[in-house]
Amino acid sequence: MLRLRCCLLTQLLSSPSASSASHLRRLISAAAPAVSPNPSFAVEEYLVATCGLTRPQAAKASPKLSHLKSPDNPDAVLSFLAGLGLSTADVAALVAKDPQFLCAKVDKTLAPVVAGLTGLGLSRSDIARLVSLSRKSFRYRSIVSKLHYYMPLFGSSKNLLRALKRNPYLLSSDLDGIVKPNVAYLHECGLGACDIAKLCSNQPRLLTTNPECIQGIVARAQNIGVPRGSAMFRHALHAIAFHSEEEVAARVDYLKSTFRWSDAEVGIAVSKAPSVLTRAKESLQRRSEFLISEVGLEPAYIAQQPAIVCYSLEGRLRPRYYAVKFLNENGLLKRNPSYSTVFTGTEKTFREKFICPHKEAAPHLQEDYDAACKGQLPTNFRFTRAKNGL
Known part of the structure; x- marks a missing residue:
């Protein structure tokens, strides 16, 4: 049967x-x-x-x-x-x-x-x-009418299912009394449909929480220097969602002390990359030690390029730094590149610019770089010296 x-x-x-x-x-x-x-x-x-x-x-x-x-x-x-x-x-x-x-x-x-x-x-x-x-x-058959609203809101079934995994209360929340007013308010704050879909796929509680709470989150985002309508506003909402004003202030203070930033510099960093507020303290401390003490970057420079703080230390920052350092020490670069270029470029761009052109002069560079990216070598690894005395 x-x-x-x-x-x-x-x-x-x-x-x-x-x-x-x-x-x-x-x-x-x-x-x-x-x-x-x-x-x-x-x-x-x-x-x-x-x-x-x-x-x-x-x-x-x-x-x-x-x-x-x-x-x-x-x-x-x-x-x-x-x-x-x-x-x-x-x-x-x-x-x-x-x-x-x-x-x-x-x-x-x-x-x-x-x-x-x-x-x-x-x-x-x-x-x-x-x-x-x-x-x-x-x-309950009402699930169909609710998904009739949510499907175009999230833009795809993949985004919808991701949001439901994080917040199953989406299907039991009051659409007219809670969800739709929150979406309308986010639109008023300058977020487009695509921005709202991305934001709420990762933070679906923003849809089901009390509208007054959403207004408080928006106010805190503006208080850290990210105005409505700016390119980073969605990222700021994601970074501070459901953190109290005191918690956000404590995170900002930790950034200041860890990276030796002034009030103005931390404001610049947060406004350009709000996601720095989501990093664990230990992670931030290790990046500070590497970027300031080992690479030698000035705190003011890091504040202007805060995205580098969010990259993987072992999988991106260290391997790229050691590769460029090796090339410089062996006279294989015509001029010193900016570390903004070194750290922020895509992996494909980095390899095309710093690895592939030196295969003959430094035959082990690509192999060593690949190993470093996989974390298979100690952090104080130095690339094998090239042939011909280089």
Whole structure:
């Protein structure tokens, strides 16, 4: 019976007529003979043996299903989930978190929801992922209307699913009272649709929090020197979202002391690269020691090029520094490049400018640089001397 239902559902989902929920209802009805209530139906055993729950999970979930007298509806739901492509582990996790999912009506609720989501452009794999992320929200047909709003807001199912993973409350929040006013306010602050999609994919709580809280976050972003409408405003909101004014001030003070910046310099750095506020203290300290003490950069220079503080120390800054240092020491560069150019250029650009042109003069440079980028060599590594006395 389960296999037959699964095959029927799979056929429907892969058919161009998947929007017809009534067709699925007729198929399931035709495939399912009447089942007499079974007064001895053991819910806890069913959850363990059929759904894959652990014994403690089943014991916790079974009281919510005590009204079930037969496995008929749970069997239909499991068949439905299998037809969507959920794994045994996915099903077990879903049932453990929302046991009442097994009570949902396939023909009246779940199948129409799938048909509606398919109509919005979600693929079968997207819908399967959505089942796991949305949990009980998938048991309500209102999920279709909510996703009808969220899909164009996030711009793609990938962004939407990322946001739901971080904040499943998106599907239970009040669209008209909370979400839409927050989106409208972000638009007023100068963020375009693409900016809002990127911001809220990473910080989806901005959509579901109280509008007054959003206004406070905007005010704190302006207080650190990033005005509305600026190119860095979205990044500033992401960096300080849900941090208090005191926490933000403490982060700014730590940057000042670590990089020896004045008030003006830290203001410049934060306005150009708000993400410096998100770095761990130890990470910032190590970058300061490297850039100031080893490379010899002035604090004022770093403040003007704060993006370098955000790059990987072992995977980018050190390998590039050692490569350029080697080239300079061996007279292979006509002039000293700026470290802004060295550190901020793309990997492709760096290799084309500093590695590839020196293959003959420094045959081991590329090999050593590749190894350094992978962290396979100590930080005090010096590149093998080139041939011909260089």
